[in-house]
Structures are given as C-alpha cells and as structure tokens.
Amino acid sequence: xxxxxxxxxxxxxxxxxxxxxxxxxxxxxxxxxxxxxxxxxxxxxxxxxxxxxxxxxxxxxxxxxxxxxxxxxxxxxxxxxxxxxxxxxxxxxxxxxxxxxxxxxxxxxxxxxxxxxxxxxxxxxxxxxxxxxxxxxxxxxxxxxxxxxxxxxxxxxxxxxxxxxxxxxxxxxxxxxxxxxxxxxxxxxxxxxxxxxxxxxxxxxxxxxxxxxxxxxxxxxxxxxxxxxxxxxxxxxxxxxxxxxxxxxxxxxxxxxxxxxxxxxxxxxxxxxxxxxxxxxxxxxxxxxxxxxxxxxxxxxxxxxxxxxxxxxxxxxxxxxxxxxxxxxxxxxxxxxxxxxxxxxxxxxxxxxxxxxxxxxxx
Amino acid sequence: xxxxxxxxxxxxxxxxxxxxxxxxxxxxxxxxxxxxxxxxxxxxxxxxxxxxxxxxxxxxxxxxxxxxxxxxxxxxxxxxxxxxxxxxxxxxxxxxxxxxxxxxxxxxxxxxxxxxxxxxxxxxxxxxxxxxxxxxxxxxxxxxxxxxxxxxxxxxxxxxxxxx
Numbered sequence: 001x002x003x004x005x006x007x008x009x010x011x012x013x014x015x016x017x018x019x020x021x022x023x024x025x026x027x028x029x030x031x032x033x034x035x036x037x038x039x040x041x042x043x044x045x046x047x048x049x050x051x052x053x054x055x056x057x058x059x060x061x062x063x064x065x066x067x068x069x070x071x072x073x074x075x076x077x078x079x080x081x082x083x084x085x086x087x088x089x090x091x092x093x094x095x096x097x098x099x100x101x102x103x104x105x106x107x108x109x110x111x112x113x114x115x116x117x118x119x120x121x122x123x124x125x126x127x128x129x130x131x132x133x134x135x136x137x138x139x140x141x142x143x144x145x146x147x148x149x150x151x152x153x154x155x156x157x158x159x160x161x162x163x164x165x166x167x168x169x170x171x172x173x174x175x176x177x178x179x180x181x182x183x184x185x186x187x188x189x190x191x192x193x194x195x196x197x198x199x200x201x202x203x204x205x206x207x208x209x210x211x212x213x214x215x216x217x218x219x220x221x222x223x224x225x226x227x228x229x230x231x232x233x234x235x236x237x238x239x240x241x242x243x244x245x246x247x248x249x250x251x252x253x254x255x256x257x258x259x260x261x262x263x264x265x266x267x268x269x270x271x272x273x274x275x276x277x278x279x280x281x282x283x284x285x286x287x288x289x290x291x292x293x294x295x296x297x298x299x300x301x302x303x304x305x306x307x308x309x310x311x312x313x314x315x316x317x318x319x320x321x322x323x324x325x326x327x328x329x330x331x332x333x334x335x336x337x338x339x340x341x342x343x344x345x346x347x348x349x350x351x352x353x354x355x356x357x358x359x360x361x362x363x
Numbered sequence: 364x365x366x367x368x369x370x371x372x373x374x375x376x377x378x379x380x381x382x383x384x385x386x387x388x389x390x391x392x393x394x395x396x397x398x399x400x401x402x403x404x405x406x407x408x409x410x411x412x413x414x415x416x417x418x419x420x421x422x423x424x425x426x427x428x429x430x431x432x433x434x435x436x437x438x439x440x441x442x443x444x445x446x447x448x449x450x451x452x453x454x455x456x457x458x459x460x461x462x463x464x465x466x467x468x469x470x471x472x473x474x475x476x477x478x479x480x481x482x483x484x485x486x487x488x489x490x491x492x493x494x495x496x497x498x499x500x501x502x503x504x505x506x507x508x509x510x511x512x513x514x515x516x517x518x519x520x521x522x523x524x525x526x527x
C-alpha cells in the first residue's frame with residue numbers, strides 16, 4: 001500500500017514538470033468579448049492571434065506608446081482620442097512630418113466586425129491595418145523593425161512581449177498583433193439608443209420622430225416620409241460594411257476613393273459608409289473632413305449632393321416630395337434626425353477606463 | 364522604405380492605367396466550390412442561353428427582365444446542381460456580392476431550378492434596355508420573392524461555399 005502511494009506521489013510529482021514545460025504559454029487568459037446578441041458574431045479572429053487579457057493589456061500600452069513614432073511624440077492615440085470616440089477633431093490629421101494626412105481620422109468603435117479597414121477598405125484585418133499608420137511618413141513614420149528595436153531597449157516591454165507571444169525577441173508582427181487585440185475590445189453598445197432598445201431609456205418626442213425618419217424610406221405615394229438613413233447606416237451596430245458614392249463631388253478626382261484600390265471606375269468616389277455610433281463626437285465629417293457639423297451633413301444629403309455618375313442608388317431614388325429631386329426633408333425633420341443621432345453617443349464607451357491611457361492612471 | 368514607396372508608385376500607375384481602360388469593370392465572377400472559375404463580361408452574356416421573366420420591382424410595377432438563368436451560369440462553372448445536388452452538397456451555399464460590398468446568401472438548393480422549381484435570373488436588361496448605371500450591368504432578379512432585398516444591383520460576384 002505504502003509503495004503504491006509512493007508511486008502515485010512520484011507520478012504526480014513528475015507530471016507536474018510535464019504540465020509546466022508543456023504549457024509555458026498557457027498562463028494567458030482568454031479575453032471575453034462582450035456585446036449584445038443583436039450585434040451577432042459575424043467576425044473572424046485570426047487563429048494565430050487569439051484575444052487574451054495579457055495581449056489586450058499590451059496592445060493598450062502600445063496604442064498609447066509614442067516610442068512607436070520616429071519622433072517619439074506621436075502615438076495611435078494622438079489621432080484617436082477616446083473622448084472623441086477615437087477621432088481627433090481635425091479635418092485631416094497631423095503626424096510626425098507636420099504635413100496633413102490624406103484623409104480624416106476614423107472612429108475606432110466596433111472594429112471587431114469590420115473586415116476591410118480604412119475609408120477605402122484597403123486593409124484586410126486589424127493586424128494588417130496597423131502597419132499603415134505606424135509606418136506612413138506623415139503618420140508615425142517608423143518601420144516596424146525600428147519600433148521593435150526601440151521597445152526591446154526599454155525595461156517595460158521585453159517581459160510583456162515574452163509573456164504574450166512566448167518568444168525572447170520583439171518583432172514588428174507582434175506589435176501589430178497586440179494592437180489588433182486591443183482594438184477588438186473597443187466595443188460601443190451602451191448609447192441611449194441602445195438602452196432604449198432594452199427599455200432602459202425613453203427617447204424624447206423629437207428623438208423618436210428622428211429615429212422613425214432615420215429608419216424609414218420615403219414613400220410619398222403612401223404618405224410615408226423618411227430619411228432612408230438606415231438603408232446604409234442601419235442594423236443594431238448602425239454600421240454596414242459597404243462603400244458608396246454619396247455625391248460629395250460631381251467626379252472624384254483628387255481622391256478617387258475605392259477606385260484607387262479596385263481599379264474599377266464604378267468605384268469612383270466610393271468611400272466606406274461610416275459608422276454612426278458616437279457620430280456627434282466625431283466631427284468634422286466625411287473622408288476629407290469637409291463638413292464641420294451634423295447640420296451641414298444633413299443639408300448635404302437633403303439638398304446639396306452632386307448627381308455624380310455613380311451616385312448611391314438610394315440617394316438617387318429617395319424622395320419625399322412629388323418633385324422627386326432630392327430627399328426633400330423639412331428643416332424640423334432634419335432637426336429631429338440630428339436629435340436622434342445624438343442618442344448614439346455612448347458615454348460609457350468614451351469613459352471606459354479599460355480603453356484609456358494606461359500611463360496616466362496614476363495621475 | 365524606398366521599396367515601399369516604389370511599390371506604391373507602381374500600384375498607382377497600374378490603378379490609373381487599369382482605371383482608365385476599365386479592365387476590371389463590368390464583370391461577374393463565379394468562384395469557390397466550382398470546377399471552372401468564371402469571369403463573365405456583358406458580351407459573354409449574349410452568347411449564353413437567354414430567357415425573359417416578368418416580375419415586380421420595388422416600384423410595385425411589372426417589368427420584363429432579360430438575361431441568363433442563374434443555373435446556366437452555375438452549370439458553366441461546374442457547380443453541383445441537379446443530380447449532383449445531394450448528400451453533403453446540400454450544405455453548400457452561394458454568396459452573391461454587389462459592387463458596394465453588400466452580400467446576401469442563398470442555399471444552393473434554393474437556387475437550383477431542378478430542386479426548388481424556381482427560376483432566378485441574372486438580368487442585364489429591363490424592358491428591352493440595358494440596366495442603367497448603378498443597377499447594372501448585372502442584377503439578380505428573383506421573381507417569386509415578395510421583398511426584393513436579394514435582387515442585388517451591380518452584381519459583381521457569386522461565390523459557392525461549403526457550410527463548415
């Protein structure tokens with residue numbers, strides 16, 4: 001009996017070594033992405049970059065890390081400020097060169113569900129996306145190799161990278177992977193509109209009228225008025241991954257948008273249909289930041305858009321008035337839609353301490 | 364750095380050349396679980412078996428749509444239809460994608476005329492005129508559906524996949 005017990009003890013003792021050597025990387029804790037069921041799970045997380053608590057924490061530090069820029073002064077957060085739903089309030093952004101970027105800084109909310117990133121959808125997946133701003137000469141202007149070397153010289157990062165990726169040296173690919181992990185956690189789902197869907201907030205009369213106009217397409221023959229906004233901006237996430245020409249110019253020449261990626265002339269002037277989450281916080285608007293206010297945006301869709309050759313079919317065909325020229329909403333209807341748009345501001349998201357600058361928490 | 368810049372410059376030139384010639388424009392691709400991937404142009408459409416159907420569009424009015432039956436295109440690509448649409452092939456589906464990125468799904472069984480008894484058309488003309496820009500050159504027309512949300516305008520691609 002005693003021999004058997006001894007044997008068992010020995011086996012347990014030996015197996016503990018076995019587990020320890022085999023699961024060196026298994027100290028990582030899976031990060032639980034939480035979102036309303038209505039958002040659905042139409043997303044893919046790369047098998048070689050699972051989201052972990054440790055990876056997300058590292059990604060958050062890197063997001064706020066100015067060492068990733070050639071001047072040690074610019075981080076991702078420079079152009080993506082949490083208080084502005086991760087935009088920067090400028091028409092075009094300013095990076096290390098001081099020269100304005102080509103396009104307006106995009107809000108970083110619910111990117112978990114976005115397959116092709118940027119205004120023109122050129123980058124597939126968040127890992128690939130991160131390479132562009134990190135290395136672009138007018139953004140952070142530093143190669144991934146130099147960034148990795150700089151981080152390797154710090155006291156803070158080598159052990160964190162080792163913990164997350166299990167290797168002794170830091171690589172550029174690991175930087176983009178950690179950033180992507182953090183970005184996947186930037187989920188916005190607690191605006192007054194979201195709460196109204198759960199019965200925890202009652203829309204005001206104006207907000208409700210605005211919501212109805214937002215969601216409905218106009219049908220003058222049946223006496224139905226609508227803005228038809230939801231056709232492109234609808235769904236629980238208020239985001240669909242489509243690229244449209246919204247008549248900003250009669251022909252897009254200086255910036256051809258998606259045409260520059262696809263080479264297809266039908267894509268001239270087509271840009272991502274932006275998410276409307278936190279839209280009241282993300283001025284100025286459009287890919288070039290040409291509109292300062294939501295009022296100007298509504299006026300554009302209602303009164304000013306150009307009939308460009310490949311204007312979005314919905315803009316071309318949505319009319320509230322029998323004259324059938326443009327959308328034809330009244331000024332009070334536009335005000336109601338703007339009131340509704342303000343209910344998409346998610347104050348939980350922009351104050352969530354998990355998304356804030358980790359280097360400032362002790363202040 | 365210089366390498367990346369050169370690449371950018373090159374791709375810019377390529378894009379502008381291709382853009383002006385419209386080489387990528389106006390095609391319909393058929394890919395995925397197929398024997399022969401296809402890239403069809405408007406002129407290819409004239410060489411295939413054509414039919415005409417009458418159906419109500421979003422405007423509530425009847426229109427005459429002409430084009431190629433979807434099954435003709437899928438058969439040309441060697442998709443498992445008819446007698447081959449059995450067993451695990453019944454877990455195949457088709458993703459139809461529009462130029463703006465809009466996507467809708469059909470099970471393979473529901474698009475196969477032999478299986479479901481319905482005719483789906485890849486139309487290139489309406490009431491004897493080519494589909495206008497923003498709608499064509501190709502559009503899916505599903506006459507028996509009450510809501511035209513799957514009548515994709517600017518149809519760019521059909522991809523056959525297995526549900527995994």
